[in-house]
Amino acid sequence: MRARLYRFFIELSNGPLTSNALKKFSCSRLSRPFIKSYARVYRINHEEIAGDIGQYPNLHAFFTRKLKETVRPIDERRDIVTSPVDGVLEEVGLIHPTKEMVVKDKTYSVAEILGSQEKAEKFTGGTFMIIYLSPSHYHRIHSPVNGKVESVYSRGSKSYPVNRLGLKYGKSALSKNYRVITEMTTEGGTVAIIKVGAMFINSVVVTNNNKIWQKGEEVAYFSFGSTVILLFEKNRFTLSDDIKPASELKMGAPIGQIYSAHNN
Secondary structure: OHHHHHHHHHHHHOOHHHHHHHHHHHOOHHHHHHHHHHHHHOOOOHHHEOOOHHHOOOHHHHHOOOEOOOOOOOOOOOOEEEOOOOEEEEEEEEOOOOOEEEEOOEEEEHHHHHOOHHHHHOOOOOEEEEEEOOOOOOOEEEOOOOEEEEEEEEEOOOOOOOOHHHHHHOOOHHHHOOEEEEEEEEOOEEEEEEEEOOOOOOOEEEOOOOOEEOOOOEEEEEOOOOEEEEEEOOOOEEEOOOOOOOOEEOOOOEEEEEOOHHHO
């Protein structure tokens, strides 16, 4: 009953009029007076922000703010995967032989997330990670590995909440929401970086169209809080011992080790 009620209210509010009104307001100068209270409520560290908080023309500009270059050092070790975002690790686990993964006791089809059985096949037996970005987090996305971009494509239309309530009571948010998928060829095989849009706004903005990505390089940003899914091939990735569900991750910090084929 609670899940049905939750979905009803989300469907009721997740329409084009609501989405457009929210986006228009956050991008207008009318939203500027709310920046300081927003920063206070979400306890945003002013010392990390690039520039002064008073320079931002609207709430959207502040939400998509950049950070000072020195506050997120990138682990440059060749075999280390770094977090692509600031966020909370919601779930990590293995992708079953059925090409499915279990997130918050819900089963998701990797084929549905990626858009085809063929794309999902290479990740069978591999590892998935779900990283959630709250309104308090830095919302720019960076490459977690060095590699070649093989494809970039989008799936889905509407965007439902991807916070803990959304994952618990929502209906397949990770596989239904608007999402931009990047598949990369790396020393550790194929890595998929799935940028999932959040409630109301389908705004995953790609900022990097290069064919070669360097670890730590900015590649996109979210206009509202959202989620990143990482997929790794079987036997190509090991999670760092100190990283567990509910861990707070920082962009550029190590989250695991990636292995090339000759190491297996």
